[in-house]
Amino acid sequence: MEYFLIVNPTAGSNNGQKLWPKIRNFLTNHHTAFRVFFTEYDGHAVALTMRILGQITETNHPDAAIIAVGGDGTLHETLLGCMRFYDENSNNQSRVPIGLLPIGSGNDFARGAHIPLRWETALETILTSHSATNLHIGRFISHDSDSDGYFLNNFGIGLDAAVVHLANHSLLKRIKGLNRLSYLASVIQALRTVRGFPLTLTHQNGAVENFPRAFLVTTTNHPYFGGGINIAPNASVLSDHLDLVIVDKPNKRQIFLFTFMLILKRHLVLNFVHHYSETNFSLKTTSMRYGQIDGEELGVKSYMVTYQTQTYPFLVGRS
Numbered sequence: 541m542e543y544f545l546i547v548n549p550t551a552g553s554n555n556g557q558k559l560w561p562k563i564r565n566f567l568t569n570h571h572t573a574f575r576v577f578f579t580e581y582d583g584h585a586v587a588l589t590m591r592i593l594g595q596i597t598e599t600n601h602p603d604a605a606i607i608a609v610g611g612d613g614t615l616h617e618t619l620l621g622c623m624r625f626y627d628e629n630s631n632n633q634s635r636v637p638i639g640l641l642p643i644g645s646g647n648d649f650a651r652g653a654h655i656p657l658r659w660e661t662a663l664e665t666i667l668t669s670h671s672a673t674n675l676h677i678g679r680f681i682s683h684d685s686d687s688d689g690y691f692l693n694n695f696g697i698g699l700d701a702a703v704v705h706l707a708n709h710s711l712l713k714r715i716k717g718l719n720r721l722s723y724l725a726s727v728i729q730a731l732r733t734v735r736g737f738p739l740t741l742t743h744q745n746g747a748v749e750n751f752p753r754a755f756l757v758t759t760t761n762h763p764y765f766g767g768g769i770n771i772a773p774n775a776s777v778l779s780d781h782l783d784l785v786i787v788d789k790p791n792k793r794q795i796f797l798f799t800f801m802l803i804l805k806r807h808l809v810l811n812f813v814h815h816y817s818e819t820n821f822s823l824k825t826t827s828m829r830y831g832q833i834d835g836e837e838l839g840v841k842s843y844m845v846t847y848q849t850q851t852y853p854f855l856v857g858r859s
């Protein structure tokens with residue numbers, strides 16, 4: 541097996557840059573064949589992945605894998621590169637599997653897919669994986685913007701997306717070591733400023749449900765969002781279902797109750813929390829709201845989106 545590593549030097553507050561010499565030594569000590577590519581800008585991993593897959597296909601490489609070395613953003617771009625490559629070159633070739641060394645700040649996909657959070661253990665798991673496992677990933681079709689795409693973690697509208705926006709633009713985030721504090725400050729600010737909005741859900745069976753004061757709307761592929769918050773405890777990357785959690789605009793008492801129940805992983809029983817698990821469904825908003833996909837901002841807009849899942853092979857150490 542030859543491993544094509546895509547390393548984001550900036551992931552996890554420059555963890556990529558700091559850890560690369562150790563990762564390289566680990567690979568060399570294990571007599572592993574590898575090539576390394578460093579990302580140089582936002583979005584670079586998409587182009588690198590497509591170039592790598594082009595080389596692998598051209599040379600008829602018999603046994604190759606792409607390893608994303610970074611956080612959820614790097615993995616998302618790597619997956620996007622794979623999807624675009626195979627969309628453009630659909631000749632029934634077997635797809636090159638993806639592995640992940642989770643060295644980012646949040647690493648929610650690693651948590652959700654039971655990939656070890658220690659990079660050494662994650663790398664050992666990859667090197668000893670004899671076959672890839674097809675994991676489900678989220679697919680969306682945006683009818684509002686005539687576009688489509690994928691998500692490994694979640695697609696959020698409302699509170700979580702406002703938090704992503706505020707955290708990304710927070711001055712605290714620029715100060716090393718204050719990432720967590722910046723996130724907490726953004727949550728508090730978003731709780732105070734985000735308003736409820738009308739949302740229409742069309743279920744997989746065609747039934748329509750209206751939520752006049754939706755507040756947090758998260759479509760998720762596995763349990764975690766926001767760096768380890770267990771928002772949908774039963775969601776699984778092994779299932780072809782996506783979980784949808786809708787929280788109505790809560791009052792102060794309900795915010796405390798929700799937080800307390802979230803810690804206990806019992807929040808889904810609350811009467812202002814709605815939970816669904818379906819193979820496909822659609823969401824529509826009429827007002828402009830923040831959106832986020834795997835932690836990347838979508839800006840402020842209205843949404844008319846259909847959700848479903850698709851599979852991709854990953855090296856996660858089980859078959």
Ligand SMILES: Nc1ncnc2c1ncn2[C@@H]1O[C@H](COP(=O)(O)OP(=O)(O)OP(=O)(O)O)[C@@H](O)[C@H]1O
Nearest residue numbers: 552579580582583610611612613614644645646647
């Ligand atoms: N050389 C680079 N300079 C600046 N940004 C980069 C570079 N290479 C990649 N990026 C961008 O860095 C962003 C963050 O990367 P990533 O999500 O992997 O790490 P993270 O944010 O620390 O982890 P997580 O998403 O798990 O919290 C990505 O959007 C990616 O496009």
